[in-house]
Amino acid sequence: MGQRTAIRAAVRQAGQYDLVELLRLRALLFDELTDSFFNPGPAEDGWLDALAVVLTEQLTSDSVRILVVDAEGGRLAACGIGVVEQRLPGPHLLNGRIGQVIGVVTDPAHRRRGHSRAIMRELLDWFREREVSRVDLYASAEGEPLYRDLGFTDHPDPALYWRP
Numbered sequence: 001m002g003q004r005t006a007i008r009a010a011v012r013q014a015g016q017y018d019l020v021e022l023l024r025l026r027a028l029l030f031d032e033l034t035d036s037f038f039n040p041g042p043a044e045d046g047w048l049d050a051l052a053v054v055l056t057e058q059l060t061s062d063s064v065r066i067l068v069v070d071a072e073g074g075r076l077a078a079c080g081i082g083v084v085e086q087r088l089p090g091p092h093l094l095n096g097r098i099g100q101v102i103g104v105v106t107d108p109a110h111r112r113r114g115h116s117r118a119i120m121r122e123l124l125d126w127f128r129e130r131e132v133s134r135v136d137l138y139a140s141a142e143g144e145p146l147y148r149d150l151g152f153t154d155h156p157d158p159a160l161y162w163r164p
Contacts, residue, residue: 011122014059014066014079021076022055022066023048029105065126069106069115077110079103080119084130092133099127099135104143116143120150 014022027048058064063084071077081102089096101123106115127135136155139147 010069011067011118012070014068016056016059018066018068018076018079019052019055019059021074022068022079023052025076025079025105025107026051026103028107029103065123067119067122069110069119071107071110076107077113078106078115078119080105080116080123082123082126082135084127084132094133095131097130097132099123099130099132101135101137116146117150120146124150 055066058081059066065082067080067082068076069078081104083100083102085098085100087093087096087098101120104116104119124135135152137147137152139152
């Protein structure tokens, strides 16, 4: 229990000075994905420039929470992003607020130490404070056991996508 508390206390909200490390961790996330949808193969790094612009804006947004765990030398061990989206209310979504967890990633040198779990617990608390009706995420095979342990289940909606 003491170790979890210590790790959880190490989670903090990201600041502008974390931008370079956030970009590094996000790139690492996509480098490790073998699915052609998320990682279509060799590509230009222009997406990192676009990501830097969006992350800079979102670091101060009330509807986005970017959490990190520090490592030595000014680097980040892990990060995770939560977004609250306002949709139309319905019988299955009473207030229309949906949370989305985006890209929880831990640097390989810092894995298996509870960083992702600590970030997820903080994000779930943040979602509760914002009274979201549901939290969605996409899980890697490695991350799925953690998310299921935290109470995530199979999504009842069929997932489809379209690209213009």
